[in-house]
Amino acid sequence: MSMDASGEELSDLEVENGVKHCGFEDEPETIAIMDAVKVLLQGLGEDINREGIKKTPLRVAKALREGTRGYGQTANEIIQSALFPEDGLHKGVGQAGGAGGIVIVRDIDFFSYCESCLLPFQVKCHVGYVPSGQRVVGLSKLSRVADVFAKRLQKPQRLADQICSALQHGIKPGGVAVVLHCLHTHFPSLESFFLDSKSPGWVKVLVQSGSGAFESQDADIWMDFFSLLKFRGTYPSKAGASDSNAQHWCPSQFSSASKFSTKPEPLNLKMTTAVTSILRSLGEDPSRKELLGTPGHFVNWLMSFQNCNVEMKMDMNKLNGFANGRNHFDHNENSNLSEKQIQSQMNFLFWSQCEHHLLPFYGVVHIGFIRDDGLTPLEKSLLNSVIHFYGFKLQVQERMTRQIAEMVSSLLGTDVIVVVEGSHTCMISRGIEKFGSTTATIAALGRFSSDAAARSMFLQSIPQTTIGEL
Amino acid sequence: MSMDASGEELSDLEVENGVKHCGFEDEPETIAIMDAVKVLLQGLGEDINREGIKKTPLRVAKALREGTRGYGQTANEIIQSALFPEDGLHKGVGQAGGAGGIVIVRDIDFFSYCESCLLPFQVKCHVGYVPSGQRVVGLSKLSRVADVFAKRLQKPQRLADQICSALQHGIKPGGVAVVLHCLHTHFPSLESFFLDSKSPGWVKVLVQSGSGAFESQDADIWMDFFSLLKFRGTYPSKAGASDSNAQHWCPSQFSSASKFSTKPEPLNLKMTTAVTSILRSLGEDPSRKELLGTPGHFVNWLMSFQNCNVEMKMDMNKLNGFANGRNHFDHNENSNLSEKQIQSQMNFLFWSQCEHHLLPFYGVVHIGFIRDDGLTPLEKSLLNSVIHFYGFKLQVQERMTRQIAEMVSSLLGTDVIVVVEGSHTCMISRGIEKFGSTTATIAALGRFSSDAAARSMFLQSIPQTTIGEL
Numbered sequence: 001m002s003m004d005a006s007g008e009e010l011s012d013l014e015v016e017n018g019v020k021h022c023g024f025e026d027e028p029e030t031i032a033i034m035d036a037v038k039v040l041l042q043g044l045g046e047d048i049n050r051e052g053i054k055k056t057p058l059r060v061a062k063a064l065r066e067g068t069r070g071y072g073q074t075a076n077e078i079i080q081s082a083l084f085p086e087d088g089l090h091k092g093v094g095q096a097g098g099a100g101g102i103v104i105v106r107d108i109d110f111f112s113y114c115e116s117c118l119l120p121f122q123v124k125c126h127v128g129y130v131p132s133g134q135r136v137v138g139l140s141k142l143s144r145v146a147d148v149f150a151k152r153l154q155k156p157q158r159l160a161d162q163i164c165s166a167l168q169h170g171i172k173p174g175g176v177a178v179v180l181h182c183l184h185t186h187f188p189s190l191e192s193f194f195l196d197s198k199s200p201g202w203v204k205v206l207v208q209s210g211s212g213a214f215e216s217q218d219a220d221i222w223m224d225f226f227s228l229l230k231f232r233g234t235y236p237s238k239a240g241a242s243d244s245n246a247q248h249w250c251p252s253q254f255s256s257a258s259k260f261s262t263k264p265e266p267l268n269l270k271m272t273t274a275v276t277s278i279l280r281s282l283g284e285d286p287s288r289k290e291l292l293g294t295p296g297h298f299v300n301w302l303m304s305f306q307n308c309n310v311e312m313k314m315d316m317n318k319l320n321g322f323a324n325g326r327n328h329f330d331h332n333e334n335s336n337l338s339e340k341q342i343q344s345q346m347n348f349l350f351w352s353q354c355e356h357h358l359l360p361f362y363g364v365v366h367i368g369f370i371r372d373d374g375l376t377p378l379e380k381s382l383l384n385s386v387i388h389f390y391g392f393k394l395q396v397q398e399r400m401t402r403q404i405a406e407m408v409s410s411l412l413g414t415d416v417i418v419v420v421e422g423s424h425t426c427m428i429s430r431g432i433e434k435f436g437s438t439t440a441t442i443a444a445l446g447r448f449s450s451d452a453a454a455r456s457m458f459l460q461s462i463p464q465t466t467i468g469e470l
Numbered sequence: 471m472s473m474d475a476s477g478e479e480l481s482d483l484e485v486e487n488g489v490k491h492c493g494f495e496d497e498p499e500t501i502a503i504m505d506a507v508k509v510l511l512q513g514l515g516e517d518i519n520r521e522g523i524k525k526t527p528l529r530v531a532k533a534l535r536e537g538t539r540g541y542g543q544t545a546n547e548i549i550q551s552a553l554f555p556e557d558g559l560h561k562g563v564g565q566a567g568g569a570g571g572i573v574i575v576r577d578i579d580f581f582s583y584c585e586s587c588l589l590p591f592q593v594k595c596h597v598g599y600v601p602s603g604q605r606v607v608g609l610s611k612l613s614r615v616a617d618v619f620a621k622r623l624q625k626p627q628r629l630a631d632q633i634c635s636a637l638q639h640g641i642k643p644g645g646v647a648v649v650l651h652c653l654h655t656h657f658p659s660l661e662s663f664f665l666d667s668k669s670p671g672w673v674k675v676l677v678q679s680g681s682g683a684f685e686s687q688d689a690d691i692w693m694d695f696f697s698l699l700k701f702r703g704t705y706p707s708k709a710g711a712s713d714s715n716a717q718h719w720c721p722s723q724f725s726s727a728s729k730f731s732t733k734p735e736p737l738n739l740k741m742t743t744a745v746t747s748i749l750r751s752l753g754e755d756p757s758r759k760e761l762l763g764t765p766g767h768f769v770n771w772l773m774s775f776q777n778c779n780v781e782m783k784m785d786m787n788k789l790n791g792f793a794n795g796r797n798h799f800d801h802n803e804n805s806n807l808s809e810k811q812i813q814s815q816m817n818f819l820f821w822s823q824c825e826h827h828l829l830p831f832y833g834v835v836h837i838g839f840i841r842d843d844g845l846t847p848l849e850k851s852l853l854n855s856v857i858h859f860y861g862f863k864l865q866v867q868e869r870m871t872r873q874i875a876e877m878v879s880s881l882l883g884t885d886v887i888v889v890v891e892g893s894h895t896c897m898i899s900r901g902i903e904k905f906g907s908t909t910a911t912i913a914a915l916g917r918f919s920s921d922a923a924a925r926s927m928f929l930q931s932i933p934q935t936t937i938g939e940l
Binding site for chain 1: 554555573613614690691693694866868869871900911922
C-alpha cells in the first residue's frame with residue numbers, strides 16, 4: 001500500500017497491478033475543490049484545523065472526483081471489447097437466447113450523485129436486452145456501462161435513458177430495457193422530526209427506459225422483463241410509465257429553501273460560490289439548467305448541520321427545567337432489578353453528517369435505562385431533542401453515541417445504555433461501495449457497563465431493523 | 471476508457487484519476503499464468519483459438535492477480551492513516567463509545583480465494599472493536615483491512631485470525647472481534663445430481679476470532695457483539711466456538727479425487743504442473759503444506775467440465791430410445807390452450823463453468839412446454855440429463871439456455887420455453903464485485919415465442935428464488 005504526501009493512503013484500487021499514482025493532489029481541480037470545501041467548513045462554524053476534519057477537504061475532493069469519473073469514460077469501448085459471437089448450433093434460430101430470448105442482469109447495486117443537491121443516491125439497476133446479430137455481450141459489461149453514466153451528476157430518468165441508449169448503440173441488439181430503483185435521502189428538517197417521527201427517510205422512484213423491442217411501453221416484452229425481476233408480484237404486471245415524480249424527485253426542490261438560511265447573506269453567497277467552483281472542477285457547466293439551483297440546495301443541506309445553533313435545535317429551557325426538577329428519582333445503586341425495571345425506548349430516527357467525508361449517515365437510536373416508572377411524553381420528546389442536538393452537526397457515530405449516553409445519563413439517572421445503528425453514505429459511495437453494510441455502536445454507563453445480564457437483556461430486545469435498504 | 475494492446479479494455483479502476491497502466495500484460499507473472507491457462511484449456515479438450523475463449527487466459531490472469539493483490543499490501547499503513555483522536559467532552563469516560571462501548575461494522579461483503587482449490591468463496595464479515603486510548607479508526611478501514619487478507623489464498627479461520635490480529639496491533643484497542651460467514655461452492659458431481667437433486671449447493675461455515683476483551687470465547691462481551699449482528703436469534707446467544715468443520719471445509723478435500731480422472735495420467739500431470747506454476751506466479755510457495763493438494767483439486771474441479779465426454783454425462787441410449795418412440799404425440803399447432811395445457815418443471819439445479827473467466831456459475835432452470843399429459847418420471851430424469859449435458863462444460867448462460875430449449879423441443883415438442891436463473895462467480899469476484907446480482911435468460915420456441923399470454927403465464931409462475939445468497 002503506497003502512501004501519498006499527506007499520509008493518507010491511496011485507495012487499493014489505485015495501486016493494484018503496479019499502477020502508479022499521478023499526483024492527484026497537485027492537480028488544479030483537486031486544489032480548487034479542497035479550497036471550496038474549506039470555505040464550506042468555515043461556513044458551518046468549524047475549525048478547519050481540528051484533527052477530525054483537517055483532511056476532510058482532501059477526502060471530499062477524492063470522493064467527488066472518483067464519483068464523477070464517468071465524464072472521462074466512453075461506454076462504447078467497454079462494450080466493443082466484450083462482444084462475443086454466439087451463432088450456436090442451429091443457425092436458424094438467429095438469437096443467442098433463442099427466438100424471443102432476453103438476457104437480464106438483475107439487482108446491480110451502485111450509486112450516483114444527484115445533480116440537484118450533490119448528494120449520492122443509491123440505485124438498484126436491472127438491465128435486459130434481446131441478443132441479435134448472433135452476438136452477446138459479457139454480462140459484467142452491462143454493469144460497467146451503467147457505472148459510466150452513474151458516475152456523473154444525474155437524475156434517475158436521464159441515467160436510465162443514457163444507459164439504455166449506450167447499450168442499444170453499442171450492442172445493436174433487438175432491444176434494450178433498463179429499470180432503475182432509485183433511493184434518495186430526504187432532507188431532514190427539525191420540524192418534521194418533531195411533528196412526525198415516523199416519517200420515511202427516503203424518496204423512492206422507479207424509472208424505466210426502453211429501445212428497440214422495448215421502445216413502446218405497451219410492448220408485451222416488458223411483461224416478460226418485469227416477470228423476471230425480483231420485485232415481480234409487487235410491480236404492476238404490465239409495464240407502467242416511470243414514476244411521475246421522477247423529474248422532481250430530489251427533496252431539495254421542494255424543501256423550503258429559506259429554512260436554514262440563518263446565516264447572513266454574504267456568507268451563504270461565499271458558500272454557494274464555493275459549490276459552483278466544485279461543479280466546475282468536476283468538469284460540469286454550472287450554468288446548465290439543471291445545475292442552477294444546486295449550489296443553493298447543497299448549502300441548505302449542509303447548513304442544517306451547522307455547529308452551535310443550539311437554540312434552533314432544542315428547547316434548552318425545557319431541558320433545563322426538566323434537569324432541575326428530576327431530583328426526586330431514587331439513586332440507590334444497590335437496589336436490584338426486580339424493583340427497578342429496564343426501560344427501553346427503541347427506534348428514534350436520527351440524521352447526521354460524517355465529518356470525515358461531509359456525507360450523511362442516518363439510522364436509529366435505542367436507549368435503555370433502569371428505573372421503576374415509565375417515561376412521560378415530555379421525556380420522550382426530550383430524548384428526541386437530545387438525539388437531534390447531537391445528530392445535526394458534523395459528527396462521527398462513535399462520538400454521537402457517547403454524547404447521547406452521557407446527556408441522557410445526566411437527565412434520567414446514571415444507568416444508561418445507548419445503541420446507535422447507522423448507515424453511512426461514505427461506506428456505499430467513494431471507492432468502498434459496501435452496500436448493505438451497517439454500523440452499530442454501544443455506550444453503556446453505570447450498571448449497564450458492569451452488569452452483562454442487564455446489558456444483554458436490553459441488547460436482545462432491540463428489534464431487527466433494516467436501515468436504508470431498497 | 472483506455473484500451474490495451476489486445477483490445478481488452480482496462481478496468482475502470484485502473485484508469486481513474488489519470489492513473490496509467492504499466493504493462494500488466496508484459497509482466498512475466500502474467501505471461502506465466504496465461505501459458506498455464508492455455509495448458510488447462512487444452513486439457514479440457516478446448517480449442518484455445520476459439521473466439522469465446524481466446525482471451526480467457528488473459529482474463530484469468532487478470533482476475534487471479536487482482537484477486538491476490540493482498541500479498542503486496544500492508545494492513546497497518548491503512549489503519550495508521552485513519553486513526554482519529556476522539557477524547558470527547560468528558561475525559562473521564564476514556565473510551566469513544568463510553569465505558570463498555572463497542573463499534574461494530576456489520577455485513578461487509580467480499581470474496582477470497584480458497585487455498586485448497588483456487589476457487590473464490592464469498593464472505594460476509596462482521597468486525598467489532600472496543601475503542602481505547604481515546605482514538606477511533608475510520609469505519610471504512612475495517613473493510614479495507616479485511617480486504618487485504620481476503621485478497622490472498624485463504625481458509626476461513628486463518629482469514630479471521632489475520633484480520634483480528636492486524637486490527638489489534640494497528641488500533642491497539644480494548645479488543646477486536648471478527649466473525650466471518652463463509653460460503654463455498656460444493657463440487658458438483660454427476661452422481662449427486664442424479665441421486666439427490668435437492669442437494670444444497672453450498673458449504674457454509676462460521677468462524678470467529680477475538681483478541682483483548684474478546685480473547686476468551688466465554689467473555690460476556692461476545693454476547694453483546696452477537697446480539698447486534700443481524701443473524702441474532704438464529705445464532706446461539708452465547709458465543710460458541712467456530713464451526714468445527716472450518717478446518718476442512720473445502721469440498722475438494724473430501725470429494726473422491728479420482729472421480730473425474732478419466733484423462734490419461736500424463737495430461738493430468740501437465741495440468742497440475744500448470745496450476746503449480748500459477749501458484750508460484752501469484753507469489754505463493756506451492757510447497758506450503760496447505761497448497762500441496764491444490765493443483766490436483768483445481769484440475770479435478772476443471773475436469774468435471776471437460777468437453778465431449780457425452781457418455782459420462784448422460785445416458786444417450788435412453789435419450790435416443792425416447793426420441794425414437796415419441797412420435798405418438800399430437801403436433802397440431804392449431805389446437806388451443808384449453809385442450810393442451812402449459813406444463814412446467816421448475817427449479818432444476820445446474821452447474822456450469824463460465825468460458826470467459828474459468829469461474830463457476832450455477833442456479834436453477836425452469837422449463838415450460840405445452841401438451842395435454844403430464845411428465846413421466848423418465849422424462850424428468852431426461853430433462854435433468856439434458857441440463858447437465860449442456861451445463862457441465864465451458865459455457866455461457868445465453869448459449870446454455872438456447873441449447874436446452876432446442877434439445878427439449880426436439881424431445882417433447884416444438885412449444886418450449888426455458889428460463890435459466892444464474893449466479894455468476896465472475897460478477898462477484900474480479901474488479902466487479904456486484905454481490906447479489908443474478909442473471910436471467912429466456913429462450914422461447916414455437917408458440918411461446920409468439921403467444922405473449924402463454925409466455926407470461928409461465929413466467930409469472932416461476933417461484934421466487936434466492937440463488938447463492940448468504
